[in-house]
Amino acid sequence: MATANISVGATRLTDERNRLGYELRTIQMVWHREIIRFVRTRTRILSSFVQPILFLFVLGYGMTTLVGTTGGFDFKKFVFPGIVSMTVVTTAIFSAISIVWDREFGFLREMLVAPVSRSALVLGKALGGSTIATVQGTIMLVLAPLIGVHLTVLLVVEVILLEALMAFGLTTFGVFVASRIQKMEGFQVVMQLVLFPMIFLSGALFPLDGLPSWLAFITRINPLTYAVDPLRHVVFAVQNMPPAAAARFATGVTIFGYLLPLWGEILIVVAFALVFLALAIRGFGKPD
Amino acid sequence: MTGSDDATPVGPAQNSSSSSGPRRERALEDSGILSDSAPPAIDVKSLSKRYGENEAVKGVSFKVARGEVFAFLGPNGAGKTTTIRMLCTLTRPTSGSATVDGFDVFRQPTAVRRRIGLVFQEPTLDQQLTAEENLQFHAVLYRVPRHQVEERIDRVLRLVDLGERRKDLVSTFSGGMARRLEIARGMLHTPAVLFLDEPTIGLDPQTRALMWEDVLRLRSEEGVTIFLTTHYMDEAEYADRIAIIDNGSIVALDSPDELKKMVGSDTVELSTADDKLAGSNLEQAGYKVSVGEQSVVAFVENGEEQVTAIISTAGVPIRSVKVHRPDLDDVFLHFTGREIREGHAERSFPMHFRSFRR
Ligand SMILES: Nc1ncnc2c1ncn2[C@@H]1O[C@H](COP(=O)(O)OP(=O)(O)OP(=O)(O)O)[C@@H](O)[C@H]1O
Ligand SMILES: [Mg+2]
Numbered sequence: 231m232a233t234a235n236i237s238v239g240a241t242r243l244t245d246e247r248n249r250l251g252y253e254l255r256t257i258q259m260v261w262h263r264e265i266i267r268f269v270r271t272r273t274r275i276l277s278s279f280v281q282p283i284l285f286l287f288v289l290g291y292g293m294t295t296l297v298g299t300t301g302g303f304d305f306k307k308f309v310f311p312g313i314v315s316m317t318v319v320t321t322a323i324f325s326a327i328s329i330v331w332d333r334e335f336g337f338l339r340e341m342l343v344a345p346v347s348r349s350a351l352v353l354g355k356a357l358g359g360s361t362i363a364t365v366q367g368t369i370m371l372v373l374a375p376l377i378g379v380h381l382t383v384l385l386v387v388e389v390i391l392l393e394a395l396m397a398f399g400l401t402t403f404g405v406f407v408a409s410r411i412q413k414m415e416g417f418q419v420v421m422q423l424v425l426f427p428m429i430f431l432s433g434a435l436f437p438l439d440g441l442p443s444w445l446a447f448i449t450r451i452n453p454l455t456y457a458v459d460p461l462r463h464v465v466f467a468v469q470n471m472p473p474a475a476a477a478r479f480a481t482g483v484t485i486f487g488y489l490l491p492l493w494g495e496i497l498i499v500v501a502f503a504l505v506f507l508a509l510a511i512r513g514f515g516k517p518d
Numbered sequence: 519m520t521g522s523d524d525a526t527p528v529g530p531a532q533n534s535s536s537s538s539g540p541r542r543e544r545a546l547e548d549s550g551i552l553s554d555s556a557p558p559a560i561d562v563k564s565l566s567k568r569y570g571e572n573e574a575v576k577g578v579s580f581k582v583a584r585g586e587v588f589a590f591l592g593p594n595g596a597g598k599t600t601t602i603r604m605l606c607t608l609t610r611p612t613s614g615s616a617t618v619d620g621f622d623v624f625r626q627p628t629a630v631r632r633r634i635g636l637v638f639q640e641p642t643l644d645q646q647l648t649a650e651e652n653l654q655f656h657a658v659l660y661r662v663p664r665h666q667v668e669e670r671i672d673r674v675l676r677l678v679d680l681g682e683r684r685k686d687l688v689s690t691f692s693g694g695m696a697r698r699l700e701i702a703r704g705m706l707h708t709p710a711v712l713f714l715d716e717p718t719i720g721l722d723p724q725t726r727a728l729m730w731e732d733v734l735r736l737r738s739e740e741g742v743t744i745f746l747t748t749h750y751m752d753e754a755e756y757a758d759r760i761a762i763i764d765n766g767s768i769v770a771l772d773s774p775d776e777l778k779k780m781v782g783s784d785t786v787e788l789s790t791a792d793d794k795l796a797g798s799n800l801e802q803a804g805y806k807v808s809v810g811e812q813s814v815v816a817f818v819e820n821g822e823e824q825v826t827a828i829i830s831t832a833g834v835p836i837r838s839v840k841v842h843r844p845d846l847d848d849v850f851l852h853f854t855g856r857e858i859r860e861g862h863a864e865r866s867f868p869m870h871f872r873s874f875r876r
Contacts, residue, residue, distance in 0.1 A: 252661050259658040267646050336642035343608060344659035345631040 253350045260341075260354025261361065264328065268362050278324070278366055282317040286310065286373065289435065303475035306377050311462040312434030314389070315396060318367035319454065322397040323425055325359030326404025330417045352405055352511045359401035360394060367393040380469055388464045395496065396457040399503035406510040434458045439480055450485055453502040456495040459483050463492060557620040559584045559711050559743035560605065565614035566766075567600050574600040576766040577614060582711075582745060582759075587737055589757035590747040591846070593856075597766040598747035599639055602713050605745070606636050619710040632660070635704030635742075639715040641696060645689040649680060649699055652688060653706055660707035674702040677739070678732050694725035698732060705736055712736070714746035718753060730756050751846035760846070762853055769853045778844045781852040784821030786828050787840040789813045796832035803831045 268274065290306035290313075297305045332338040341351055368390055374381050407424075411417045429435075431445075432454035441449065449455050463481040471479075483490045560582035567575040575597040582588045590598045603609040605618055607627035615622065621629040643652055650671060657667045675681045678698040688696060697717065704712050717733070718726040734756065736742055746757070754760045754774065761771040770777055789812060790796045797809035805828070806817045814832075818824045821841040829836055851857060 252658075255658050259655055263644070263647065263651075263655060266651065267644075270646055332644075335645060336638065336640050337644045339638060339640075340642040340644075340656070341659065343606060343631060343636055344656075345628045345661075346659055 253347060256346045256350040257354040257357065260351055261358040264325070264355065264358025265361065267328065268325075268358075275366075278317070278321050279370070281320065282313045282370060283373070285316065285435075286313045286377070290377070300472075300475045300478045303469070303471055303479065307379055307469070308437070308479045309435060310374065310377050310379050311465045312432075312458060314367050314370045314393070315432075315434050315454075315458045315461055316429055317370050318363045318393045318397050319400050319429060319457075320425065321366045322359055322363035322400035323404040323421055325362050325401055326355070326408040327414075327417055328359075329355065329405060329408040330411060330414055333412065334414065348514045349511050352402075352507070352514050355405055356398060356401045356507065356510070359404065360397040363397035363401065364390060364393045367397070379465065382468055385464060385468050389461060392457075392461045392464065392496075395499055395503070396454075396461070399453070399457065399499050399506065402503055402506040402510050406506050406513060409510060409514045428452055428454050431455075432458050433462075433483075437479055438483060450483070453498065455483060456490075456498040456502075460492055460495050556584065557617065558582060559586065560588075560616070560618055560745060562601075562605070562616040563614055565601070565604060565616050566612045567597075567604060567609065568612040574766055575604070578761075578763070578766075578768050579614075580761055580768065580771060582743060584710075584743055585737065585741055586759065587733070587744045587746070587757045589754045589760045590745070590763055591749075591751070591754045591760050591850070592747070592763035593749065596763045598763060599715055601763075602636075602715050602745070602747065606634055606713060607631060632707075633710045635707065635709035635712040637700045637704045637712075637714045637717055639719065641700065643688045643696055643700060643703075646687065648685050648687055649675070649691075650684045652699065653703055656703050656706050662707050670706055670708070674705050677705065677735060678702045679728070694721045694729075697721060697725075698729060701729070701732060701736075705740065705742065708740060709742060711743045711745060714744065716747055716749070718748065718750065726750075726753065751850065754846050762850060764854045764856075770849070774846065777846070777849045781844045781848050783817045783819055784844070785842045786816045786818060786821045786825060787813050787842065788816070788828070788832060789837045789839075790832060791835040791837070796834045799833045800828065800831055805831070 286306070286309065290309050293305040293309070329338065332341070368386075371381065371386065371389065404421075407420055408417055411420065431448050431452050433449055434454070438446070438449055438455070438459075459481060466476070466479070466481055483495065558581045560580075562581070563579050564577040565575060565579070566573065566577045578597075578601065590601065592598055600609065604611045605616055605623055607623050607630050611624065615624065617623065618630045619633040621633065623630050644655070647655070653671045653674070654667065657670065662670055671684075672681070675684055678701060680695060680699055680702065683691065683695065688699065691699065697720075701712075701714065701717060704714070714733070718729050721729065730753065733744060733746070737744055748754055757774065759771065759773050760777060761768045762777075763769070770780070772780070788796060793809055793812075793814045797807050797814045800807045800814070800816055808815050808817075816824075816828055818828070821843060825839060825841060829839065847857070
């Protein structure tokens with residue numbers, strides 16, 4: 231009896247160990263599929279650049295004439311990190327739309343009947359969307375010299391890491407929404423209602439200090455605020471800004487007069503990502 | 519699905535002798551597992567499913583043996599898909615129980631899912647991937663060991679004759695090719711039981727025939743048990759056994775030949791120069807006949823073989839001969855009092871529309 235029990239235990243153990251390997255393989259495969267599909271739809275790649283570039287040039291140049299230049303630093307440079315964030319956020323959220331497509335074309339069923347965990351499916355999706363969004367955001371960096379934003383290797387690495395975090399948080403949010411929505415139009419509507427206010431009220435497009443208190447309040451409860459600010463912070467850190475410019479285009483988010491540290495902001499984004507990851511897994515593919 | 523239920527099969531007692539005490543052995547014996555070599559591929563006991571007021575499946579019971587091709591034949595809305603969904607653990611039965619390959623669909627869903635292949639009534643391929651990529655994806659989902667993946671993909675693609683199109687996007691496939699790819703995919707992980715929900719829907723007769731060749735080849739080469747549903751009478755004849763389901767209940771279950779026998783014998787209909795004389799000649803020879811206004815009809819076991827004997831026994835000049843063997847249309851009519859196509863047109867659209875949206 232004793233030996234028998236041990237052997238049962240041992241089988242379980244190897245089973246568990248294999249299981250982790252299989253789950254990782256599933257995550258990798260779902261991720262891979264997202265990438266393949268993205269690469270095959272070139273129009274999607276191009277179209278996702280149109281909007282941020284339009285914003286960068288129209289808003290950037292327009293506001294620069296209005297706001298003027300402070301110590302060689304103008305509004306275009308200020309808004310550039312915000313535009314990069316906007317690219318990441320939009321791509322990340324809309325990558326989740328693939329779930330709605332999968333539902334419409336039936337492929338979601340193929341995934342949901344399989345003997346795999348929903349966590350692996352959601353993680354694969356979220357990582358796929360995050361990868362795409364991070365790549366798109368990073369491609370935007372080629373415009374930096376045009377705007378006069380100075381890049382270093384370390385800065386690019388930092389930006390990529392922050393983009394990845396931001397992308398992951400927003401993809402999980404997108405997956406959460408998509409898993410609750412049956413129709414394409416529904417997803418579009420929800421996203422227009424949520425995405426654009428979130429971007430506009432995040433400090434991506436204007437400085438956060440000196441706002442009227444109601445607006446300050448909204449920006450402070452918007453999780454995106456805490457994702458955009460660190461990105462701007464690391465970009466500005468290498469721009470040799472004169473003190474006047476640094477004061478005019480300040481980074482950092484103050485809450486009740488207290489300046490939140492960078493790691494505090496990052497922690498907020500991590501928490502946001504984890505909460506929506508959990509919600510997305512719970513809501514994904516509930517049996518009908 | 520977490521798979522935590524996988525370690526304890528109620529059915530195939532693989533480690534029973536080494537890892538169990540006498541008590542467990544007795545329990546297994548009671549459940550008929552040790553005494554009988556293997557459990558049936560599918561064992562269903564008074565399974566029902568109720569959607570609100572509507573009882574879609576009304577306590578059906580049946581068993582499917584290993585390696586059998588078993589067909590569910592019934593009109594739209596009969597409960598075929600609902601039964602498949604319950605057997606594949608996608609829908610919870612309202613009452614009753616079922617095992618697939620010895621595993622309980624209710625208590626061990628992950629174990630069941632590992633052992634089945636499923637081809638849905640609606641397409642579920644990724645159009646933007648190639649045939650090969652669709653299969654690779656499936657291989658990972660069903661944990662096909664890495665070193666076997668290539669070999670299995672080769673094999674199933676050859677089984678459905680799509681080897682040439684391996685690297686093509688599914689969006690370039692015809693409907694029939696896509697359907698066959700789905701069947702190949704269902705077989706990829708060598709399931710014990712393959713469920714096919716209307717596999718031939720929307721296919722032309724030629725492709726339907728090819729598909730049946732595929733299915734029968736799968737059975738003979740891979741030993742898989744096949745459970746399929748269909749509306750088509752002529753297709754059901756390929757099956758070893760047929761369950762006729764109507765309004766959520768099984769109204770008949772047997773082999774195609776037996777079902778036909780229940781409905782009645784073959785008929786040989788003669789139109790002759792003198793039907794009366796022919797009739798009485800045949801009657802004297804011991805045939806069961808009925809003489810009509812235009813013809814004389816003989817009821818026999820095996821019409822085609824008896825035709826010449828009947829003609830010579832009739833002993834009068836023959837104008838025409840018609841041999842009719844009852845087919846499944848007659849069977850369906852016999853058991854349900856309706857033609858199988860009845861109500862098809864007005865019910866099928868909303869049904870498919872609904873299930874597509876889900
Ligand atoms: N999810 C659901 N919710 C409510 N009712 C359902 C659901 N699924 C099926 N039904 C009902 O159950 C009954 C049986 O449906 P089912 O899909 O099993 O039929 P079927 O035999 O597969 O028909 P078809 O040949 O059209 O595919 C129908 O009356 C249908 O309306
Ligand atoms: Mg059906």
